[in-house]
Amino acid sequence: MTLHGVDTVQPMATGTLIFLIIGGAGVAVLAVALLGTELFQFGHPDVDGPVSVEAIAGFTGAFGFGAAIVNELVGGRTPGALAAAVAGGALAAVPTAWVAVRLSRAARTMRTDATPTxxxxxxxxxxxxxxxxxxxxxxxxxxxxxxxxxxxxxxxxxxxxxxxxxxxxxxxxxxxxxxxx
Known part of the structure; x- marks a missing residue:
């Protein structure tokens, strides 16, 4: 927007801020998971439950940040634009969660040398x-x-x-x- 020949910056849409907070929460959950804390642990301690922490973190982070990007690109001030942002976030989140699960499974099942006795x-x-x-x-x-x-x-x-x-x-x-x- 230009006012008297000077470019002005539009404030960030409220939806974008909410999506960024959701993405930050996903990063926080990932940090907790990487530190080894069993968050959202249901059932037996050796079982991740119905959904792994890494999948939750990957999905939430990618959804939040992806939706924030789409929301800013489409103007994010109308319900239709917010719906497009949610769809864009989900489109980013599903493959990210799948990759997070695959990488965490590969790390957990990695072969190591036997402990010396x-x-x-x-x-x-x-x-x-x-x-x-x-x-x-x-x-x-x-x-x-x-x-x-x-x-x-x-x-x-x-x-x-x-x-x-x-x-x-x-x-x-x-x-x-x-x-x-």
Missing amino acids: RNDLVGALGLVVTPVPVDGYGEVRVRVAGQPVKLNARADGPIPVGARVFVVTALSDTSVHVETY
């Missing part, structure tokens, strides 16, 4: 970092599943710092019996 310590090669006495514990650093792990260590005889060792048995999850090699 004390049996994985047996045969590991390592280095003495604290001397191993005859009747006590020292410390060794070994690699388990590619990660360095420091463990308490016993041996049949004394072993000095810097000696190379291998694990003969796992006495517990944090202690081993070692021999030099």
